[in-house]
Amino acid sequence: MTYRAFFTLGLLLTAAAAAAQTAPPAQPDSVAAVPAASLTSYGFLDGYYGYDFRHAATNQRPGFLYSHNRQNEFTVNNAVLGARYDDGRVRGALGLHAGTYVSANYAAEDPVLKHLYEAYAGFRPFRRAWLDVGIFSSHIGFESALSKDNWTLTRSLMAENSPYYEAGARLTYEVSPKLTLTGLVLNGWQNIRENNQAKALGTQLQWKPTAKLLLNSSTFYGNEQPQDSVRRRRYFHDFYASYAATGRLSFALVFDVGQQQRGAGGGKADTWHAGSLFVRYRFTDHWTAAARAEYYSADHGVIISSSLPAATAADVRLKGASLNLDYSPTANVVWRVEGRLLTARSPLFEQRHGRQADSYGNLTSSIALSF
Structure with missing residues (x-):
């Protein structure tokens, strides 16, 4: 099956799931009562130390790793401080x-914008x-930039090499409490500043048919080459499913597939695909393991x-x-070793x-605080 077929399948899944839901009774678009204005602050700090076995004479981990990408160094992966406003109608x-995550993953961004x-x-x-x-935050992927929200401390290869963040416009529609649809117009594939005159498109479907099962389908389409380069269209589809088998045991399956043109006269397009399987088990309220x-x-x-x-470049396989082993002495602190x-x-x-x-092996340990 070609990638275009996968991309089309993602769009069809979006339409089919929307049609499968029973629409609630029609209600007026106006909101009868405006909730009280709400302004909240938040913060996150992830300090870590990593060690690479048989490492070269450098503190840098392989170039395709962006989170927790330093070794034999005590440092901070990501420190975040912000505020959110939501009064029910405006947010x-x-x-x-x-x-270090910002230094690595935002290296190509404008210095004024990279700290947003x-x-x-x-x-x-x-x-x-x-x-x-x-x-x-990106509409793509099972993992986020904040390690506290992920099942494992370090990110999977597929998460590290797909967007963590986006700049553009997004329209989110809650079809029902179980189904949410999102459409996006973006500057591009993880870039704040536009690099050409074209815009990228994205979609996302999140469906929770039961309290235990979540299904996600996300797509991306765009030309990500600079304005003075030959256009190379990029097609991408991300799918994941998470399932809580019991109150202690959970599973997640993630699969990505993408394709990019080689340009004028380039012949067959370059294709990449990736997959991950996660298993998480909660021993107690304080101890959790994940593989x-x-x-x-x-x-x-x-x-x-x-x-x-x-x-002529080599394929990557x-x-x-x-x-992963996690210890949470309180709800907002987690110590992790992986x-x-x-x-x-x-x-x-x-x-x-x-x-x-x-082959390449490493150990990473982190203490993360959120508030």
């Missing part, structure tokens, strides 16, 4: 952040809908090595696994004495 948010974690304003154009414009198995496959290293790969191993089909990882290896 907005402004959050600032700094840390989120900055958007929105209102209800009609009941059960929101229209927001600005900078906000992850994953793979990442990219023709000519598209996206993970370069957004504009040469036809990666597999990995991780094991061991991770990645293997490649060809020598890809730099080690000491200038050697290249086909």
